Amino acid sequence: METVKNEENILKVRTPNFQFDEVPKHWILNNPILTHFINSMHIVFPDGEKFFIRSVRKYARDVKNPNLKKNIKGFCGQEGVHAREHERFWDVMQEQGLQPEGFADFLHRTAFEGPKSLEKRLVKLFERFSPGLGDKMTLSITAGLEHYTAILAQALFREPLATNKNIAPQMLELLHWHASEEIEHKAVCFDVLKEVDDSYVLRISGMGLATVVLWSYLGIGQIYFISKDKDIAYVKMPAHLYEFITTIAFGEIGKTLATNLLSYFRPDFHPNDIDDGHFAKEFFADKSYA
Numbered sequence: 374m375e376t377v378k379n380e381e382n383i384l385k386v387r388t389p390n391f392q393f394d395e396v397p398k399h400w401i402l403n404n405p406i407l408t409h410f411i412n413s414m415h416i417v418f419p420d421g422e423k424f425f426i427r428s429v430r431k432y433a434r435d436v437k438n439p440n441l442k443k444n445i446k447g448f449c450g451q452e453g454v455h456a457r458e459h460e461r462f463w464d465v466m467q468e469q470g471l472q473p474e475g476f477a478d479f480l481h482r483t484a485f486e487g488p489k490s491l492e493k494r495l496v497k498l499f500e501r502f503s504p505g506l507g508d509k510m511t512l513s514i515t516a517g518l519e520h521y522t523a524i525l526a527q528a529l530f531r532e533p534l535a536t537n538k539n540i541a542p543q544m545l546e547l548l549h550w551h552a553s554e555e556i557e558h559k560a561v562c563f564d565v566l567k568e569v570d571d572s573y574v575l576r577i578s579g580m581g582l583a584t585v586v587l588w589s590y591l592g593i594g595q596i597y598f599i600s601k602d603k604d605i606a607y608v609k610m611p612a613h614l615y616e617f618i619t620t621i622a623f624g625e626i627g628k629t630l631a632t633n634l635l636s637y638f639r640p641d642f643h644p645n646d647i648d649d650g651h652f653a654k655e656f657f658a659d660k661s662y663a
């Protein structure tokens with residue numbers, strides 16, 4: 374299975390069980406700034422993925438394309454397993470003294486839980502403009518975030534530094550597995566949004582909100598984990614920061630993200646326009662759980 378075209382393929386829900394024994398504290402290039410950027414994703418992804426599932430399920434009954442209906446199920450299954458596997462790593466972070474629950478609680482309270490959370494406030498705000506627009510906007514935000522996860526996935530596969538030599542192998546396997554499934558299901562929420570409401574303004578507004586929320590929380594999480602890390606050698610921080618900026622902004626990752634992010638703004642854009650299905654296919658070729 375490569376990238377899913379919702380008129381044909383049906384997504385597969387795999388259930389790997391990753392082992393996180395002996396993961397070093399600074400598991401990417403021995404660099405705490407790079408490591409805590411991805412550690413922040415271990416917290417943001419699970420709650421985010423539960424939000425994706427909530428947002429798209431609201432429309433599962435209304436979708437007419439029978440394969441897209443099945444792919445919504447597969448999408449929810451894949452995202453559910455992603456959330457579970459990332460959450461399992463929280464125990465390791467806890468043992469490393471990083472107190473992941475502190476950031477997880479902050480994220481959950483401010484973004485998703487209760488009437489004052491960002492999610493509820495946004496729905497309420499858009500419902501005022503037009504009934505039903507609140508749920509459409511959360512679906513559009515989900516489609517935008519799914520574009521981000523797909524292009525981050527491709528960036529990871531393209532990045533020459535992403536090898537077992539530079540990243541703890543069990544963690545790289547987790548990231549590559551997640552990345553591969555993000556590539557496989559990248560068109561599901563986009564196609565549901567298209568079926569529900571094909572408005573360009575709605576799609577772009579969702580992407581705008583997705584951008585602000587995603588990078589804000591990832592940044593907060595990264596700073597939170599740096600502040601909790603008692604093993605950081607502060608004298609090395611300028612060098613770590615330089616490596617973080619050059620890798621993320623000016624390396625293959627930055628180039629891949631910038632090019633593919635802009636393509637989302639084309640009125641006739643579709644996720645399957647981006648040729649990345651081979652990354653997932655190659656990764657799963659020799660995996661027993663695939």
Ligand SMILES: [Fe+2]
Pocket residue numbers: 422451452455456522551555
């Ligand atoms: Fe995911």
Ligand SMILES: [Fe+2]
Pocket residue numbers: 452519522554555558
């Ligand atoms: Fe996803």
